Amino acid sequence: MNTQDPMRICIAGAGAIGGTLAVRLAAAGHQVSVLARGKTLQTISERGLTLHDQHGVTHARPAASERPDFGVQDVIFVCAKSQDMAALLPQLKPLIGEQTVVIPTNNGVPWWYFHREGGRFDGAQVCAVDPQRVLEQAVPLTQLIGSVLFITAEVSEPGVIRSVNPHLIVLGEPSGEMSERLQRIRAAIEGAGIEARATDRIRDKLWTKIIANLSTNPLSVITQGTLEQLYGKPELREVVMQIMRETLLVASSYGARVDIDPLTFMQLGEAMGPFRTSMLQDLDRGRPLELAAIGDAVLEMAERFNVPMPISRAVISLARFRGEAAQLAQSSGAAPATVQAAA
Structure with missing residues (x-):
């Protein structure tokens, strides 16, 4: 797969951030699916998603379901609150193949912080966010890429997202490696109208x-x-x-x-x-x-x-x-x- 190939991308969690990513990536030609539930799922299924941002007004109709039945994905963006991760991540197993990259977007200290960190605490546990190591066991750490999002967005009404500021995502391998998969995903996000940077110091x-x-x-x-x-x-x-x-x-x-x-x-x-x-x-x-x-x-x-x-x-x-x-x-x-x- 080269940087121009469409990717199979799942957005797990369709709030303001997940919705923004879903619309921008779908508009760029990627095969986007959304894992959602309740009223959010109903709205996406019936009307799709509409994003108002600096690019204007963009509409997308991604596939949507409350079940992870989209098949194996190239990339999964996990757009959930940290406290919801333990319930969500194990559900993603059917979507994860050997080459799938999982990118959590939540705030705070991630559970994978010490994975291949290279310091004296390499491999240590962040007990506050993963006390039972549920997150660590749900997704192979080798398939994670870290992210830091600087995106301000709001859901103004069901299915409608508004953002007045530029979008920025910083991506990085926990090991600091400037890998081919990191560069490929960065290029895909950049091609979707979101400023994306790859770094060897994601922490x-x-x-x-x-x-x-x-x-x-x-x-x-x-x-x-x-x-x-x-x-x-x-x-x-x-x-x-x-x-x-x-x-x-x-x-x-x-x-x-x-x-x-x-x-x-x-x-x-x-x-x-x-x-x-x-x-x-x-x-x-x-x-x-x-x-x-x-x-x-x-x-x-x-x-x-x-x-x-x-x-x-x-x-x-x-x-x-x-x-x-x-x-x-x-x-x-x-x-x-x-x-x-x-x-």
Whole structure:
């Protein structure tokens, strides 16, 4: 297969990110299928997906099912929350052949972080995200490629996704190898109108996203603040800065090279405007919060090097309390709040 051949691509999870990938890749001529359920599945089956982004308005009608009956795939993008991975990944087995590449797109520290990491913890377990090694056993680690997505999108109504910012995906082999399969997939994504970069240091980019997520998502749950407020209001910006500093120390302890200028980072974040983080949206809907991968895993990694994270730990604890209260309210029949744009 060369870089111009259409690929069989499955999108497991058809939210804002999965939907964006499905539309762009289908429009580029790839054979795209979507694993979905409930109302999302019904909408895709009846009307397809429509994406409003910087390319204009694009419509696609990918194959959709709640069962993994699409046959063996070339690539599977797993677009699910970290806490949903243990239930989803084992279902993908019928789609995975010897050459299938699986690309998880979730936030936070991935369960495969230490696979072929090459350092003193090579092969170690990230207990916070895979305590029973379910994820590790569900997909052969040799068939994983890491990804870091910088895509802001929202589902404005069933089957309709909107994104006002440029799309960027960074891909990398856990081993750091610049493999042929990595380059082939990068070219396919680039050909679909999404900026795609291949790197031999995927963990550096992971930490950049982890720092952004940890410094804003749990805090947004406590304060109900938008990105504009979190990065712009002095009293919130100071908390964001402290969490960033703590997380940067953890990243550097693991040899990551994170190129972040805090002032520029703050300015760019504030310029994102009144967007609500994905964790704040989950709170509003009474859904479980993605705290294990975004928060607990970083605290676990900090403990290996005795890096104190008092501010991060406190904010994560408060966010967990708010999340559990919201889930309890949801289960008791309280109506979820209206949700604005995703970030």
